Amino acid sequence: MELRTLNEFSARNEMEGCLICHNAPCTKRCPHGLDPAKVIRSLRFENINGAIASAKDNAICKACDTKDCVKTCLKGKVDRPVEIPSLMTYIGNINKNKGIKKVDLGIEFCGIPCENPFFLSSSVVASNYEMVAKAFEMGWAGVAFKTIGVFVPEEVSPRFSTIRKEGNSFIGFKNIEQISDHTLEENLEYLKKLKEDYPSKIIIASILGQNEEEWTYLARRMTEVGADIIECNFSCPHMTGEGLGSDVGQNPDLVALYTAATRRGTHLPILAKMTPNIGNMEIPAIAAMDNGATGIAAINTIKSIMNIHLDDFSSEPQVDGKSSVGGYSGKTVKPIALRFINDMKKHPKLVDVPISGMGGIESWRDGAEFLALGCENLQITTSVMQYGYRIIDDLIEGLSTYVGEMGFDSVQEMVGMALPKLVQAEKLNRHSISYPKFEKTNCIGCGRCYLSCYDGGHQAIEMDEDQEKPKLLPKKCVGCHLCVVVCPVGAISPGKRVEISQ
Template sequence: MNNLLYKETSLLEEAGGCLLCNDAPCAKACPNGLETDKIIRCFRFENKSGAVNRLPKELPCQSCEDKPCLSACLKGRINTPVPIPDMFEKLSSYIKAEKKNVDLSIDFCGIPCENPFFLSSSVVGSNYEMVAKAFDMGWAGVAFKTIGVFVPEEVSPRFDALKKEALPFVGFKNIEQISDHTLEENLAFIRDLKRDYPTKIFVASIMGQTEEEWTYLAQVVTEAGADIIECNFSCPHMAADGLGSDVGQNPELVSAYTKAVKKGTHLPVLAKMTPNIGNMEIPALAAVQAGADGIAAINTIKSIMNVDLDTFVSGPVVKGKTSVGGYSGKAVKPIALRFIHAMKSHPELAGVPISGMGGIETWRDAFEFMALGCENIQVTTSVMQYGYRVIEDMIEGMEYYLSSRGYHSVREIVGKALDHTIPADELERDSICYPKFDRKKCVGCGRCYLSCYDGGHQALKQAEDTKKPVMDAKKCVGCHLCALVCPVDAISAGTRVKKNLIGGK
């Protein structure tokens, strides 16, 4: 009973413990041929229907005496193996979903794309072999690592990660610069990839230091066969002046360089925006007025992280020193979505195509960007953690979602969330939505009580006998902090009551 009562909580914890091995030994060990690694990965990446539908009608795990998947699990070398049979038993209690035919194709800046999912301009798309592998796995396009007329000298190491409790990768910092290949090598990559993958979309990210360089780069990537040009106005840590985010913070430079690029190409041009600014609409509008066909947002956020307790140096450490770098990963998604919403809500930018990025790990993250108006999605940090294979669950998860909601095309969800975010002074303020407590699921841990007393409105107490929460409606303001901290998902939104009806008023 408890397994089913807490199955979602248990499954999240168990899937989160999987090492997500390459060439997973658990799958090789399964005598029944189950795709154990893929099933766990599906659930981990929010593709629950994909996980459930990969289980056979008659689950063989409990009758499998030796359970070789457990002895093969590499996590067992650390502490305990992932409880694969128990996980699959819980998953088998879900109803299998039907996946109808849905269309993931979408036009972006007039260019037809087989799906909305692209690699973003970074190390994950920086040579022929890498991009070819990604295309073979299902990615529709790539924004190739930024091309310049110079080759930068890189530092080592150049990556670091932000951790929280048991989470090893909340955010990510890099001090990587533009492509470390020569211009000639990069142009050859474009030609070869377009020759071998003519239906895939190649976005050439470029960065110049003068108007002449921007025009020249636009010309040569156009001649090489690029489909779209992305102007990198936003790298947060380029070493020379007049590059990266220094450009993106200056609407006059954005305008001048956009015009310079348009001189050198007939292709659609994207202006990639920096988040290191208060109002992204200002440089975005300058780019569009100068001829940009679309916007790419957001690039990484200027950051410092992980100051060492002994050396007082933050990461990544380069011979005892570091520098400000670019912050990315899941933690930046809310910031990216805020900027996307601001641009899509601007009357002069509402119709401008946006390629969205910033913290996209799963199809659900991608959905949020598309619901706020993006027609195209770019991904980097998730690939750096998990590999190109995340595209499988992005595609399948989106297909299951669209099918389950009666949509026929991914185009139908673009912008559907925009009307639901309104100015704060227009929000309903005459009522309170009280939390609802599931007494069966509550384990009496007191987390809700602690948070409410120490960080809320002292509206909860713990019952002496059961230790379960007792709410004082006169003190509760309906903030729902209790629901957010509950570790077993036993608190949800309950009844909404008009304030003038509370306490006999």
């Protein structure tokens, strides 16, 4: 098998075709003891240094005669196998500095030292002892245990659906699952045993009461079994009961009432988990802080309808032919989560409030963005549901390496660094234009930029019929950069900023 030389574009396409298997046969069958599955997974999660370290000597793959990794690739059962030797060789050729300093990711949250900022969020990924214990063993620093109530809800089947685009992963996820389906006593035993067996790990007990008495009672019980933090779930978007979930989070008076009730039951730090199904999150957040909360958790899932099947007009997840509004999560909600966190961090009453950030965190880079906006703790669910607890390896390695490359001595130093860069719209520079820069050697002549600019922009690009390459018409260009974002091969980039003549 002749190795194909990959560039950044073709390598990305090849990597995105990988199924990210459990007990990947490509690794099991490698005669040289390499771990191509780990290399590709690290690349998928933007942990470039980790991928390079795992790839080792790319000459091994070049010289390999068996190509067993390709022969056993399970994607070959779908269409064609991943070109693993070519991908391994590409990664081995990436020119990165050696000896990158890795920084310890220890960080303090709500006055509690955490070994790293990565926690499982309150969901099905953290719903019993065995699951959380496995995650702790693999390196997760803490858990927000699946929300506990006095009652056990009746669940439906099925309860999940997704939105997909290109590739094998989903970009959006909907669930209509409610709080824990274990009894209160079962959950208390899980928390008690987890704290006994993993005393250095941080346990956030997520609770949901139906009235003041229940909020106080649940807080007291969580405190008794050794929880480190109480999280008040004011935001589940699909609880089947009035005055539950996001109905609370949309009502500052209820947030205040139930936060105060929770405070009466515990001396522990309290997080108020906010709903995004609201215009101004600062209002309920302030109500929580004024009534005994220590910090904020944001965001919970977004009320959504996933789709409509046009053959029978049903929606998903389909329960005996019917569906309902549910909670939307996944990569695509990250911009919404970041916006709410920025708004809270800019409010004078919330600027110093600890925030546990969540919503679309899939890679270490996503997590770093939340930290840069002022979060000190990160909660993750949907990415774990796709790829498993093993993502913690690349989350830790990727973030640790990034912090070292940036010259920080601790992850705490980067918290809030992006806040000054986000300003009100009227304060943006409106007196200059950044024209796009075309790299014609990289251009493949697909014409995507021309189509987008003509049909959705300012008709500032024409196609050179001789070269079949785009040509900018500067007098029409307004510097919107639509062409930059639609180019599939990165052949257009932001150019020099030019002052507009008055």
